[in-house]
Amino acid sequence: MTDENLQVRLASRPAGRPTAGNFTFTTEPLPVPREGQVLLRTRYLSLDPYMRGRMSDAPSYAPPVEVGGVMVGATIGEVVESRAPGLEPGDVVLAYSGWQRYGVARADMVTRLDPASGVPVTAALGVLGMPGCTAYVGLTEIGQPKPGETVVVAAASGPVGATVGQLARIFGARAVGIAGGPEKVEYVRSLGFDAALDHRSPTFTADLAAATPDGIDVYFENVGGHVWEAVFPRLNQFARVPVCGLVASYNATSLPDGPDRTPLLLGTILRKSLTVRGFIVSDFMASHQPEFLQRAAPWVRDGSLRCREDIVDGLENAPEAFIGMLEGRNFGKLLVRV
Amino acid sequence: MTDENLQVRLASRPAGRPTAGNFTFTTEPLPVPREGQVLLRTRYLSLDPYMRGRMSDAPSYAPPVEVGGVMVGATIGEVVESRAPGLEPGDVVLAYSGWQRYGVARADMVTRLDPASGVPVTAALGVLGMPGCTAYVGLTEIGQPKPGETVVVAAASGPVGATVGQLARIFGARAVGIAGGPEKVEYVRSLGFDAALDHRSPTFTADLAAATPDGIDVYFENVGGHVWEAVFPRLNQFARVPVCGLVASYNATSLPDGPDRTPLLLGTILRKSLTVRGFIVSDFMASHQPEFLQRAAPWVRDGSLRCREDIVDGLENAPEAFIGMLEGRNFGKLLVRV
Numbered sequence: 168m169t170d171e172n173l174q175v176r177l178a179s180r181p182a183g184r185p186t187a188g189n190f191t192f193t194t195e196p197l198p199v200p201r202e203g204q205v206l207l208r209t210r211y212l213s214l215d216p217y218m219r220g221r222m223s224d225a226p227s228y229a230p231p232v233e234v235g236g237v238m239v240g241a242t243i244g245e246v247v248e249s250r251a252p253g254l255e256p257g258d259v260v261l262a263y264s265g266w267q268r269y270g271v272a273r274a275d276m277v278t279r280l281d282p283a284s285g286v287p288v289t290a291a292l293g294v295l296g297m298p299g300c301t302a303y304v305g306l307t308e309i310g311q312p313k314p315g316e317t318v319v320v321a322a323a324s325g326p327v328g329a330t331v332g333q334l335a336r337i338f339g340a341r342a343v344g345i346a347g348g349p350e351k352v353e354y355v356r357s358l359g360f361d362a363a364l365d366h367r368s369p370t371f372t373a374d375l376a377a378a379t380p381d382g383i384d385v386y387f388e389n390v391g392g393h394v395w396e397a398v399f400p401r402l403n404q405f406a407r408v409p410v411c412g413l414v415a416s417y418n419a420t421s422l423p424d425g426p427d428r429t430p431l432l433l434g435t436i437l438r439k440s441l442t443v444r445g446f447i448v449s450d451f452m453a454s455h456q457p458e459f460l461q462r463a464a465p466w467v468r469d470g471s472l473r474c475r476e477d478i479v480d481g482l483e484n485a486p487e488a489f490i491g492m493l494e495g496r497n498f499g500k501l502l503v504r505v
Numbered sequence: 506m507t508d509e510n511l512q513v514r515l516a517s518r519p520a521g522r523p524t525a526g527n528f529t530f531t532t533e534p535l536p537v538p539r540e541g542q543v544l545l546r547t548r549y550l551s552l553d554p555y556m557r558g559r560m561s562d563a564p565s566y567a568p569p570v571e572v573g574g575v576m577v578g579a580t581i582g583e584v585v586e587s588r589a590p591g592l593e594p595g596d597v598v599l600a601y602s603g604w605q606r607y608g609v610a611r612a613d614m615v616t617r618l619d620p621a622s623g624v625p626v627t628a629a630l631g632v633l634g635m636p637g638c639t640a641y642v643g644l645t646e647i648g649q650p651k652p653g654e655t656v657v658v659a660a661a662s663g664p665v666g667a668t669v670g671q672l673a674r675i676f677g678a679r680a681v682g683i684a685g686g687p688e689k690v691e692y693v694r695s696l697g698f699d700a701a702l703d704h705r706s707p708t709f710t711a712d713l714a715a716a717t718p719d720g721i722d723v724y725f726e727n728v729g730g731h732v733w734e735a736v737f738p739r740l741n742q743f744a745r746v747p748v749c750g751l752v753a754s755y756n757a758t759s760l761p762d763g764p765d766r767t768p769l770l771l772g773t774i775l776r777k778s779l780t781v782r783g784f785i786v787s788d789f790m791a792s793h794q795p796e797f798l799q800r801a802a803p804w805v806r807d808g809s810l811r812c813r814e815d816i817v818d819g820l821e822n823a824p825e826a827f828i829g830m831l832e833g834r835n836f837g838k839l840l841v842r843v
Binding site for chain 1: 564565566726729730733742748749750751754757759760761762763764765766767768769770771772773774775776777778779780781782783784785788
């Protein structure tokens with residue numbers, strides 16, 4: 168067992184695409200838990216697109232990571248030392264230790280996981296975690312697909328997109344998934360989506376039209392960019408657009424060339440009575456997570472809700488894996504095995 | 506009494522700003538009501554911005570007026586001849602006769618008005634009509650202002666905007682109205698708005714900031730253009746934007762110069778968890794009009810909900826009045842006394 172705490176810190180704020188140089192590695196002595204706290208050894212670190220926002224000091228819904236600070240992130244950790252009742256060494260918990268080998272946490276800020284539940288503990292970072300709950304909240308609160316309606320989602324091989332499509336089908340809607348490259352498209356199809364499209368194909372716009380003959384009733388927006396351009400004209404009257412991410416523009420340093428199509432967007436929102444609504448899942452965890460877990464855990468256990476995991480070994484590889492994810496180089500829920 | 510039916514028809518579709526040449530006048534013999542119908546003599550014709558959309562054949566929520574067809578519109582008419590039980594000559598009704606002196610209507614498609622109700626019958630075209638109900642639906646269904654929140658609306662001397670602000674205050678919110686020119690601004694202030702601003706002022710953006718020190722929670726969008734530009738950065742986390750009109754762009758023939766700020770709009774919707782939702786009041790009349798009338802009629806009677814009327818005499822002046830309205834040259838609810 169390593170007795171030093173390897174950490175990944177923000178060295179500098181990226182301009183555009185993050186580079187390895189925006190991260191720095193440090194080692195520190197193990198932190199010492201105080202009364203009510205536990206010392207955790209990180210087993211898995213979740214890498215998620217929202218972290219790009221935390222690297223920037225542009226105004227956002229959450230404060231940025233300070234330059235020099237440890238990168239934030241959800242983790243699965245094993246209790247090494249406990250000064251809190253109810254948690255024992257060896258317990259496995261969902262925590263927010265960030266990009267480091269060890270962390271201390273207040274016992275009431277972690278969630279004990281049951282390794283014998285029939286669901287891999289890593290699901291707590293994926294289909295049963297923040298990504299899965301994002302899909303659930305966006306669909307149930309905003310998208311509200313009715314049976315027979317068409318739901319479209321991009322990054323459909325990722326944990327949010329995969330969950331959106333599978334939930335849409337569980338709710339009786341048609342699910343059309345968009346992904347990058349034939350391998351991911353094939354995987355999306357294997358999840359039971361009614362159609363799966365490659366946004367890199369030169370015929371993507373026509374493919375989308377063919378796959379949505381009745382238009383699009385719900386577009387779960389998590390990428391933006393040219394997928395949005397193709398989807399936008401196909402939105403039906405009264406369509407709903409939950410906006411949970413815009414990965415395609417997270418690394419952008421300038422706006423696209425003109426003309427300014429803002430009036431076109433607002434005009435279409437008016438003409439088609441569209442609902443375009445942004446949401447951050449953390450605002451809904453308290454109200455929706457219990458219901459989500461209660462409904463979704465059986466689906467995960469019986470295989471009707473799943474998402475592959477893309478596991479990278481070694482905390483030292485976290486920066487490169489994260490940079491690749493922003494460009495779609497991961498394939499499934501991206502985790503670092505620490 | 507004129508025994509011919511003067512009509513205003515769409516002569517050609519406007520490219521940009523409508524001109525007098527887009528309209529043509531015709532006369533026809535009086536139409537003859539059939540069983541179940543009434544012959545109406547138009548007393549007042551309502552002129553509303555949505556009519557610009559009906560002159561165009563661009564895709565919209567409602568079919569366009571055919572070239573050569575009579576311009577559509579809500580009217581207040583007097584029954585001249587009745588072939589329907591329950592309606593007698595002399596009765597005054599709300600109808601949709603369009604831009605003409607006479608019209609026939611099915612008795613079940615008109616609403617009898619009570620000239621002795623204490624409310625002028627013209628209110629049925631303004632604060633108690635489609636414009637008032639638009640304000641009510643947009644605020645209660647989408648804007649949902651909470652006490653103490655800040656509601657901003659433009660075209661605040663018009664029937665929708667004036668109603669939005671007065672309802673917002675009735676609901677306990679702060680109301681900030683925007684209008685064009687000192688006279689309209691003074692009028693908006695006299696309606697009880699907490700602040701009234703002139704969008705033509707060179708200090709408009711700063712004035713808006715000063716008038717919304719706590720940001721903007723609800724922006725009732727009915728104009729677009731440079732008012733939207735000023736409002737957009739001041740929207741608060743979780744702000745709601747009911748989109749009911751975009752008068753500033755109705756005559757536009759091209760998009761503004763770039764860059765394309767669509768990603769900025771979508772990114773802000775995401776970052777601030779905004780709700781931007783378009784609506785057409787006709788989709789809500791069946792569900793909301795009875796409740797609206799029940800609540801709002803007493804407010805109109807006691808003077809807590811009002812809007813001035815801008816009455817133009819003579820159907821022959823309707824085209825010019827309509828063209829002027831799209832440029833903000835009216836002052837209050839625009840009506841034609843036929």
